[in-house]
Amino acid sequence: MLEIKNLHVKLEEEDKQILKGVDLTVEAGKVHAIMGPNGSGKSTLSYVLSGRGGYEVTEGEASLLGEDLLDMDPEERAAAGVFLAFQYPVEIPGVGNMTFLRTAVNAQRKARGEEEISAADFLKLVREKAKTLKIDAEMLKRPVNVGFSGGEKKRNEILQMAMLEPKLCILDETDSGLDVDAMKLVSDGVNALRDEGRGFLVITHYQRLLDHIKPDVVHIMADGRIIKTGGPELALEVEQNGYADLLAEVQ
C-alpha cells in the first residue's frame, strides 16, 4: 500500500541531505518496523510522509494506494489515510481535545465526501475508544496535550488514530517516555487497530516496543538508507549486538 522509491530528502534551510535513497514497501495488513541509530533519518522519513514543512524531496517518490503523497498538503494526506503518531505530541493551549477530535474527524469525512458525524454519535464513539485507552472524561475536556504526562500524550495519539481510522499508521518512537505499563496500554491500543486493510510503520530505537507490537518485517536504517531488511529476529539481533556490527557488515 505504501510505496517509497529511491527517496532523497534534504533540509530546506541548510544544504544537508538526510535521506539518501530510501526504498520501502509496506503491504496492507502488515507491520513494518524501522530501527536505526540516532540521526539515521527515521523521524525525517515519518515527517516527509506526513507532509511537514522544512524538507525538500530532491529525488524519488512515495505513494499510498497508488496516489502520489508528495504533492499533497498534510490535510490531504490525512484524508488519503496517512496518520503520524508524533514522537512529541504538540500542546495546543485553548483548543479543547474534544473540539480538536471532532473537527479532525469531520474534516476528513468532508474531504472524502461523507456526511459529518452527529454530536451524539461522536460522543458515544469517543467515550468508547477513550475507555479502552484509559483516557478519562477530564482529559478529553482539557486543551490538546496541555498538562498531559508523557504517557497521556502518547495515549492521546492512539485515541486520535482510533478515531480517524487511517490506512497507514506511522508511529514515531511511540515508546519514548513510556513506562512499562503505559507501553502495554499503548501497544494494546495499536494492536486493536491491526487489520487486513491497514499498514503500520513503527519507528523505534529499541526492541522492547516490538515485544508488544509484533512486526512482520524489520528494517535497519542508517545514514539515510535502509541497509538491511529481515524478520522479527533482526530486531533481537540489534538488541543484543547493537548497530555497530550491522554497519560494519554493510561497509
Added chain:
Amino acid sequence: MTAILSETIKTKPSARRDEETAARLAVMSAGATEGWSVANREAALERVKSMGLPQPRDEYWRWTRPASLIAPEAPTAAVFDPAETPIFDAVDRVKVVFIDGVFSAEESDPLELTGVSIERLADSTSDIHWASELYGKLEARGQSPVERPLAALNTWAATDGLLIRVTGKAEKPVSLIYKHASETSDATLHHVIKLEEGAELTLLENGPAAARFNKVMEVDVADEARFHHVRAQGRDHERRAATHIFARLGRESLFKSFTLTANGVMTRNEAVIELLGDDAMAHVAGACMGDGDFHHDDTVFVTHDALNCESRQVFKKVLKNGAQGIFQGKILVKDGAQKTDGYQISQSLLLDGDSTFLAKPELEIYADDVACSHGSTSGAMDEEALFYLRSRGVPMAEAQNLMVIAFIAEALDEIEDEGLRAELLDRLTGWLDRRRG
C-alpha cells in the same frame, strides 16, 4: 518610607496644540445650556482649554496619531452592512438605539426596567439631579496622573447619553445599540451609571455608532454592587472611535468589562479604574482582530487604593496585512493597598510580517505586600501546532481559525455570562469562516 506618587504627566505647551484645540472647539458647542449639567460641562471645558487636545508627542499618544480624532470635521466613513443578524439580537434586553449618536425613540424599547431608572441625558434638564455628583466628576478624577483631554471634551459637548441608576438586581441587560447611517456623522455620547449598594447590572453595547464616535462612560459601583459590561464595536471598516470608561469601585464590588473589536481604521479604548473599597475586583479585557487598515489602541489604568483587591487586564490582538495594535496598561498600587493581586497580559498574534504590535506595560507599586504580574508577547502562529492540526486532516484555514480562537480564549473567558460568551465566540467563528470564503 514615604511614597511619592507619580506626578501628572503634563502635556507640553505647543502652538500647534493651541491652534488645533481652538479649531476643534470652534465647531462644537456645549451639549446643554440649561439644567444641572451646565456647571459640570463648563468645568470640563476649562479642563480642555488648560490641557489642550492630544498631540503626537504626548507620552500616551506616541503610538496612536490623534489627528483624525481631534480634527474639526470627522473624516468620512462608509457605512458597512455586514449582512448578518445584529449581535445580541437573541438576548432578552432593554434596547436603546442611537443612530449617528441621535436617540431613536422608534427603535428603542421603553426605558423601563425593574430596579433600574433609565433616563436620557438630553431629557434631563432639571436643576438638581443625582448624576451631577458623577457627570464629568469621575472623568475629572481620571485626568491624573495621565491627562485624557478627549474625555473632557466629551463631558463638555456630549449631546446625549443615558443616566442609569441601579437600585436592585436588574433582571435583564440594558443594551445600547449604536447605528451608523451617515458617512460624515460625528457623535458624542456620555453615559453615567450608578450602581447602589448590592445592585447588579449588565450593560451591552454594540455597533459602529458614527463615522467618528467620542464616548465616555462613568460608572460608580457602590459596595457589593456588580457591573458587567460586554461590548462589540461594530465592523465598519472606516469608522473611528475614542472611548473612555471611568470606574470607581466600592468594597466587595465587581466590575467586569469585555470588548470585542473587528475592523475600524481607528479605535482608542481607554479604561480608568479605581479600586477604592477593600476586596473589590476589576477585570478589563478585550480581543480585537484587524486586517489591513486597522489601528487599535487599548490604554488602561488601574489604581489599587484599598486592601485585598484583585485586578486583571487581559488583551489579545490578532493582526494581519499591516494592522496595528497598541497596548498601554498600567497597574498603580498605592501605599497601603496591601494584599493587592494585580495581573496584566497583552498578547498579539501577528499573521504576517507586515503587522505591528506595540506594548507598554507599566507597574508602579508603593505597597510591600502585593502580588503583581504582567506579561506581553508578540508572535506568529505556532507552525508546529498548525502542522499537528493539519496532519489530522484539518484544512489550513480551519486550523488557523482554531488557533485564533484558542489565542483569544483567555480574553473571552473574562465574560462571566455563559450565553453572552458563547454568542461572541460564535460570532467570532463566523467572521473567521467568512473571511476565508
